[in-house]
Amino acid sequence: MHAFDVLGDPVRRRLLELLAEGERSSGDMTSVVQAEFGITQSAVSQHLKVLREAGFASVRIDGARRIYAVDAAPMREVDAWLDRFRLYWTPKLEALATEVARGKRRRGEGP
Amino acid sequence: MHAFDVLGDPVRRRLLELLAEGERSSGDMTSVVQAEFGITQSAVSQHLKVLREAGFASVRIDGARRIYAVDAAPMREVDAWLDRFRLYWTPKLEALATEVARGKRRRGEGP
DNA sequence: GCTTTATATCAGTCCATACTTATATGAGTC
DNA sequence: GACTCATATAAGTATGGACTGATATAAAGC
Secondary structure, three states, X not given: OOHHHHHOOHHHHHHHHHHHOOOEEHHHHHHXXXXXXXXXXXXXXXXXXXXXXXXXXXXXXXXXXXXXXXXXXXXXXXXXXXXXXXXXXXXXXXXXXXXXXXXXXXXXXXX | OXXXXXXXXXXXXXXXXXXXXXXXXXXXXXXXXXXXXXXXXXXHHHHHHXXXXXXXXXXXXXXXXXXXXEOOHHHHHHHHHHHHHHOOOOHHHHHHXXXXXXXXXXXXXXX
16 A cells, blocks of 8 residues: 555544654554544554554554554655655745746757 | 545646646646556546645646646645654654654653 | 547446454453 | 453445546637
8 A cells, every 4th residue: 555545544644643742552542533533443453554564653562552653664755755846835946946837848948 | 635635646646746847738647647557538637627626736728728737735734744753754863753752652750 | 610639527337445343362350 | 261451353334536438618720
């Protein structure tokens, strides 16, 4: 599953937001998400599985608990993909961006 | 449709990549995407509609052609969402990130 | 004004995936 | 070892959305 597909789900985004603040147990996150989205423990667990398998989260076992931590590697990919658009909003470069948008299609016509 | 859902589709991401290089006509992009993904003109048009409605692209009419341009506003949102994870990969802050991940859950215990 | 070219929209199909219920696994407790 | 937590998995359902084929709209060219 592509990183962007993983981030496409609001429940998974919320789980990642929780993990961004630090490690959390499955049950801890499940309580929060269940309250906010009204879904079952099973559903949350399945979302956590997606996060694990896509490399967004790692798990550590602590007794009967599973402690999750965010793994930002796949997000770097997403961030890198966004790079090509940064010049469209990076303040000092807005004029340049406009120029590129209008002009790049005319490459090859010489200076 | 949420910005992340829009970016969840590979065809739409490809269309945005094309637009990142500068303005392009619908037909121009359709040729590229059709060759790469093997889908119909109708399908591409529908994807362009999604991009328009989600604010990722704007259109200008030029005779019988529709000239598309990227509009990066929704991507800023995505970029802003990623902010909370940046400390997990920004080089100088990696040690800090680890500390935060391990420690933040213990907030409130005093210094 | 008919034909072609460029693009969008409509109606319907199909499939991926988010969900539910039920059950399994395994740690802690008595 | 029976019982209860904490979590995951299995099996089945249903719904959103990506797609196709057909058609609409509207500009260009003859």
